[in-house]
Amino acid sequence: SYVLTQPPSVSVAPGQTARLTCGGNNIGMRSVQWYQQKPGQAPVEVIYYDSDRPSGIPERFSGSNSGNTATLTISRVEAGDEADYYCQVWDNGSDHPGVFGTGTKVTVL
Amino acid sequence: QVQLVQSGAEVKKPGASVKVSCKTSGYTFSSYYVSWVRQAPGQGLEWMGWMNPNNGDTGSPQKFQDRITMTRDTATTTAYMQLNSLKSGDTAVYYCARGGGYKYGHFDFWGQGTLVTVSS
Numbered sequence: 001s002y003v004l005t006q007p008p009s010v011s012v013a014p015g016q017t018a019r020l021t022c023g024g025n026n027i028g029m030r031s032v033q034w035y036q037q038k039p040g041q042a043p044v045e046v047i048y049y050d051s052d053r054p055s056g057i058p059e060r061f062s063g064s065n066s067g068n069t070a071t072l073t074i075s076r077v078e079a080g081d082e083a084d085y086y087c088q089v090w091d092n093g094s095d096h097p098g099v100f101g102t103g104t105k106v107t108v109l
Numbered sequence: 110q111v112q113l114v115q116s117g118a119e120v121k122k123p124g125a126s127v128k129v130s131c132k133t134s135g136y137t138f139s140s141y142y143v144s145w146v147r148q149a150p151g152q153g154l155e156w157m158g159w160m161n162p163n164n165g166d167t168g169s170p171q172k173f174q175d176r177i178t179m180t181r182d183t184a185t186t187t188a189y190m191q192l193n194s195l196k197s198g199d200t201a202v203y204y205c206a207r208g209g210g211y212k213y214g215h216f217d218f219w220g221q222g223t224l225v226t227v228s229s
Contacts, residue, residue, distance in 0.1 A: 048215035098156025
């Protein structure tokens, strides 16, 4: 089955830029979603279809996808951005089409 | 506004079944797939399957196919997920999520989660 690999943790100072990666074989050929999850809460979609932002999500969140790596970029990081972030793709036609990455914990220093 | 409201926490013994409900509102129920996603304590997200509320069609990975049943009540716009033959490894928070108008949509709204604890 398709595997998505994310670094376990990323630390960033307030006001700086965080870049979270999601690696997968030819992931650039797939649409990638990103979900933010704060402790004790349900996930919230922050990026869909590689780079689209749902209404209500700040422009500081952006996404890109090419080759074997998708990237979620959080600009001007704020304390409230501290959370776990999961990438997700569909592996169409496989036995297990819904695939989530392993997740990255973002810590704001 | 779109809402998905799930049933409350459950404690079950190994071998039992659990049925989690997901009451939806604020949109046309039949127009969007509903997926179920679970999260074991301290672990990541795991997709369990989807249901097309329009016709009741479902799909899930082989891992769950023998144990999971996803249904819906269109009159109350509620989706249900039943998991049978529970094991301790099924202890997790279970989420329903609204997908797109087709199988491979994105999860734009989520329920609040239902904690299922399996313990003897």
